[in-house]
Amino acid sequence: MQTLFQCDVSVIVPVYNLEKFITPLLNSLKEQELGDYHVEYIFVLNNCTDESERVIRESGLDARIYTCEQQGCGLARNVGFENSHGMYIWYMDGDDWLLEKTAIKDALDKAKRENLNILRIPFDSNAFTINYFSMVWQYLFKRSFIEEFQFTEIQPCEDDEYMVKVLNKAGYSPMTYLQMPHLNNIYYYYNYLREGSNMYRVKILGEDINGSK
Numbered sequence: 001m002q003t004l005f006q007c008d009v010s011v012i013v014p015v016y017n018l019e020k021f022i023t024p025l026l027n028s029l030k031e032q033e034l035g036d037y038h039v040e041y042i043f044v045l046n047n048c049t050d051e052s053e054r055v056i057r058e059s060g061l062d063a064r065i066y067t068c069e070q071q072g073c074g075l076a077r078n079v080g081f082e083n084s085h086g087m088y089i090w091y092m093d094g095d096d097w098l099l100e101k102t103a104i105k106d107a108l109d110k111a112k113r114e115n116l117n118i119l120r121i122p123f124d125s126n127a128f129t130i131n132y133f134s135m136v137w138q139y140l141f142k143r144s145f146i147e148e149f150q151f152t153e154i155q156p157c158e159d160d161e162y163m164v165k166v167l168n169k170a171g172y173s174p175m176t177y178l179q180m181p182h183l184n185n186i187y188y189y190y191n192y193l194r195e196g197s198n199m200y201r202v203k204i205l206g207e208d209i210n211g212s213k
Contacts, residue, residue: 005085005086005087005143006038006040006085006086007038007039007040007085007086007087008037008038008039008086008087008088008108008112009037009039009040009086009087009088009089009090009104009107009108009140010039010040010042010080010081010084010085010086010088010089010090010143011029011039011040011041011042011090011092011104012042012044012077012080012081012084012089012090012091012092013025013041013042013043013044013080013091013092013093013094014044014046014068014073014074014076014077014080014093014094015043015044015045015046015048015052015053015056015076015094016046016047016048016052016073016076016094017048017049017050017052018048018050018052018055018094018095019050019051019052019054019055020050021094021095021191022052022055022056022094022095023055023059024095024096024097025092025093025094025095025096025097025098026055026056026059026061027059027097028097028098028099028103029041029061029098030059030060030061031101032098032101032102032103032104032105033101033102033105034104034105035105037104037105037108039086039104040064040084040085040086041061041062041063041064042063042064042065042066042080042083042084043056043063043064043065043066043080043094044065044066044067044068044076044077044079044080045065045066045067045068045076046067046068046071046072046073046075046076047068047069047071052094053065064083066079066080066083067079070153072151072153072158073093073158074151074152074153074158074159074162075151075153077091077136077151078150078151081150084143086143087142087143088107088108088111088140088141088142088143089140089141089142089143089146090104090107090137090139090140090141091136091137091139092137092188093137093190093191095191096137096188096189096190096191097188097189097191098187098188098189099124099186099187099188099189100185100187103121103187103188106183106185106187107119107121107140107183107187108140110181110183111140111142114181116140116142116181117141117142117145117170118139118140118141118142118145118166118170118180118181119139119140119180119181119182119183120138120139120177120178120180120181120182120183121137121138121139121140121182121183121187121188122138122182122183122184122185122186122187122188123135123137123138123186123187123188123189123190124186124188124189124190125189125190125191125192126190126191126192126193127192127193128190128192131178133163133167133174133177134157134159134160134162134163134164134174135159135190136159136162136163137188137190138188141166145166145169145170146166149162149165149166150162
């Protein structure tokens with residue numbers, strides 16, 4: 001299916017009860033210096049029972065909000081993708097944020113200049129100290145390159161299956177993905193052990209979960 005590009009990049013964010021945690025991301029998106037680029041911000045509410053939607057709407061960010069009744073951030077990302085119109089896709093997590101005001105512009109500059117299908121975004125974190133291939137927020141994707149792929153219901157770590165397929169198509173593997181083109185500065189902050197997240201519940205509380213980060 002041919003997509004009519006209405007913007008340069010779609011930022012897609014799954015949201016599951018992030019009322020207390022999403023403001024840093026919203027602020028960092030509002031502060032982006034985009035130059036001539038056009039960006040659409042898409043938030044997908046994933047069975048939220050808190051005031052996440054109100055916080056997003058009152059933030060002042062020009063965003064579109066959708067809902068996903070099936071539980072899982074991967075499935076919410078699918079909904080976001082289906083309703084997006086960007087030439088590039090950047091999946092972000094709602095409790096993370098961008099560290100630089102030119103993060104989106106710099107990523108698009110490099111991706112377009114070098115005609116990249118996938119660009120890796122270096123990140124910092126409060127507790128995550130290793131590199132891991134499957135965290136989808138660390139990539140900018142060309143839309144046409146990933147249109148054939150969808151996230152599955154697997155929870156947690158739904159990114160693993162998805163990224164193995166994408167990396168394989170791009171000619172990389174979980175062992176070689178660091179060799180792909182990447183930005184030279186750190187642009188993304190991964191709030192790894194945010195209280196209430198899946199990773200917090202698995203690593204700290206030892207729960208067996210079936211939800212979204």
